[in-house]
Each structure stands twice: as structure tokens, then as C-alpha cells.
Amino acid sequence: MIDHTHDMSAMSWVEMGSGRIDFPIQNLPWGVCSKHGIVVAIGEQAVVLREAIGLGKLQFADDIASALQSDSLNAFMALGHADWTEVRHALFEMLIGESCPEVLCALSELMLVMPAQIGDYTDFYAARNHATNVGKMFRPDGDPLMPNYLHLPVGYHGRASSVVISGTDIRRPQGQLKPDDSAPIFAPCKLLDYELEFGAFIGTGNAIGDRIPMDDAMEHIFGIVILNDWSARDIQKWEYQPLGPFNAKNFASSISPWIVTIDALAPFREEGPARLDGDPDILEYLKPVTDDVLDIQCCVSISSTKMREDGIDSLQLSKSSLTNLTWSFAQMLAHHTSTGCPMNSGDLIGSGTISGGTKDSRGCLLEYTWRGTEPIDLPDGTQRRFLQDGDEVIIKAWCESGSATRIGFGDCAGIILPHN
Numbered sequence: 001m002i003d004h005t006h007d008m009s010a011m012s013w014v015e016m017g018s019g020r021i022d023f024p025i026q027n028l029p030w031g032v033c034s035k036h037g038i039v040v041a042i043g044e045q046a047v048v049l050r051e052a053i054g055l056g057k058l059q060f061a062d063d064i065a066s067a068l069q070s071d072s073l074n075a076f077m078a079l080g081h082a083d084w085t086e087v088r089h090a091l092f093e094m095l096i097g098e099s100c101p102e103v104l105c106a107l108s109e110l111m112l113v114m115p116a117q118i119g120d121y122t123d124f125y126a127a128r129n130h131a132t133n134v135g136k137m138f139r140p141d142g143d144p145l146m147p148n149y150l151h152l153p154v155g156y157h158g159r160a161s162s163v164v165i166s167g168t169d170i171r172r173p174q175g176q177l178k179p180d181d182s183a184p185i186f187a188p189c190k191l192l193d194y195e196l197e198f199g200a201f202i203g204t205g206n207a208i209g210d211r212i213p214m215d216d217a218m219e220h221i222f223g224i225v226i227l228n229d230w231s232a233r234d235i236q237k238w239e240y241q242p243l244g245p246f247n248a249k250n251f252a253s254s255i256s257p258w259i260v261t262i263d264a265l266a267p268f269r270e271e272g273p274a275r276l277d278g279d280p281d282i283l284e285y286l287k288p289v290t291d292d293v294l295d296i297q298c299c300v301s302i303s304s305t306k307m308r309e310d311g312i313d314s315l316q317l318s319k320s321s322l323t324n325l326t327w328s329f330a331q332m333l334a335h336h337t338s339t340g341c342p343m344n345s346g347d348l349i350g351s352g353t354i355s356g357g358t359k360d361s362r363g364c365l366l367e368y369t370w371r372g373t374e375p376i377d378l379p380d381g382t383q384r385r386f387l388q389d390g391d392e393v394i395i396k397a398w399c400e401s402g403s404a405t406r407i408g409f410g411d412c413a414g415i416i417l418p419h420n
Ligand code: CA
Pocket: 123, 124, 195, 197, 229, 350, 352, 353
């Protein structure tokens, strides 16, 4: 719900710094750092919740105060939307009230760690353009979209154990590959790729046997992060039938460290997702009932080791938007739990690669270079079809509209290390 915390004229006593501001007072995203526990970003600083509560600058009931002084966000997420909003309002009041810099720590001094313990991670495949492009490449003779695609959000159960925080190096995986002209071999992945996605952290879950209906689904989501689902295309191509991705997707998925809450995103919600002429009707349990499409913009850039050594800026590849999804996070959650599958606080669901309909909005190298047939010229004179050792992939995201303050997500970055 849009309220006074989204007021464009609201100003904090915290200095915002110069340049583009990701974390104005209208945002207040959540993170965890190794030294101070739970923190909330504001400008180029972060509120240390332990300090603010310990000094009496923030006052809450015992269950909220206790959750906010732990080393992960799981307990706070489990409290529910009313408590998340209460804490947002209290933080807002503190940050526009009397100055209390003793509760702050500079972002540059924080060692950010995983914001929550992720029990289960599920990745979806919710952008039709991505599914269509991949379908054309992997199954050139048939309909690129499988018959189920427009009836349900397709997903697979991923590995929570390999979700890592932005800045973690990514080791090139090895695996079983099938060259066109020989028997399978075990070798380092040659077709290493990123996938431009977002992840939704589940705040409150459901008991086994219960469902989360569409009209309640957004209430269960705590917030959103950028997600890079690193992918080994050559491993994927050989292993994916008949049960879908396995080792091609289980070695690393990076997330941005700051969780932007659904409350902060209130001014950027839209109706939808749009269906196209001729699309089949959606079954009742998946019909959108609230403004659950999030208008979040994103872009992906790449830099080689040499570019960084020579001080050359990273090269922007594609720019996309979460509005490109054919299925919303609410629909993914309603479908995921439609069998009574329980979700827990801190579970993560990924959107799937967010590609638009144009080349400059394709969300992975497989699509962007069209399986390597349209290589990218980097400013250091080299070419890329897929990722090389030393390459850094940086995803940025933000929300912008004429009627709300711009908010950002920070970066989701990772550098490829050689295989071991
Ligand atoms: Ca993916």
C-alpha cells in the first residue's frame, strides 16, 4: 500500500551522497552483515538494528525486537506483513526525526552476508520470450513453447546450498558433455552463461496441505533481490531431458545482498501479466486478482580481467524489465503451493530469465549471442560467445516512475574463476 513512507518530498537527516541513489528513505532495504547482524540501507550508510534498539531509538514488542537482533532475517520474515510494515514506519520516523548517527555504519565498512537462511530454492521459467528463444535453439523442429507453457508457471526445484551472495567468485564447473561427433566426455564447461533474473523471498509460508491463494499471495512475499542463475549450457543440453535442469544449474546462483521489500515496491505495482491475443484462458486458481506485476528495470554488464586492469568500464549488454514475465511471482507462489506444498520463511523463488522481445533485452548469452553465432566484441579487442575465466558479470536493477522516488537494488556481481 502506498503511504507516507513513499512521499517524494520525505528527506532523512542521513546524507545521501552524490550521484545516483539506490537507497533513499523511500526504499529501506534489508541486509545482514557479519559484524553487526541485521542492517537497513539508507544513502551510503546502514542502520544497525541492534544499536538502534539497544539505544532505545527504535522500540518494539519483544518478538519483533528479538527477531531484529538475530543474525539472519528468517525470524523477522516469519512475523508477517503487519509487523514488517510497523518496522518500516518506525525506521522512517527515526530517519526523518532527530539525528542519531550513532546507529549508523558506512556501507563501505560492511561485510554483507546472506540475508536469510534459504531452506528451499525453486527456479521458474516465467518469461515467454526466453522460453521461446531457448525452445527454438534446443528443439528447432517443433513448437518452441511446450503445450503446458501458457497454462502454468513451469519451474524446477533448485539447490539452496549453492545460492551465494553478490561478490562471491564463481568456479567454472566441470561436468558431462556430449560433443556432436563423439561419446560423452567429462570436462570443464565451455558454454558458461549468466541468467538475468529476480528472486522473491518468502516471508510467511503455509502449512503442508494448505494452499496460498492468488488473492493472498503477495502478502506472503517479504521482498525481492536480483538473481543471477549461472548456467552451464553444454551440461544442460545433454542432461535436461526428460526431467529438466540438474547439474547445469546447481553449482552457483548469486543474489544481490539487499532485499527490497514489497512495501517499498508499492508505487511500482501494475496489473497483469498481460496475455496475448489467442492465449488460452487461465484456470481460476491462477487468475490475477491484485496489482502483482512489479515494474523493476534491470541491466547486465560484462568486463574482462584485461578491461578491469586497463580501467575500461564494463560493457552493458542487455536491459530488461520484470514486466516481461508471463507469470507473476504471485502466480508462481499460488501454483507452487496448489498441491499443498509447504513454503517456509526464507525460501527463495526465482523468476526465470527475463528476456524481452528485442535482442537488446535478451537476458542470457545463449540468447544474446544466439548460441554463439552472434559474438560480442568487447572493448579490449576480444570476443565473447560465452563467459571466459576472469569475466565479471554485473546486474543492476531499479524502479523509476514520474510519480515516485527512484529506488535501486544495488549490484549482483560475480567473477568467473578457472575450474579446479
Ligand atoms: Ca534460470
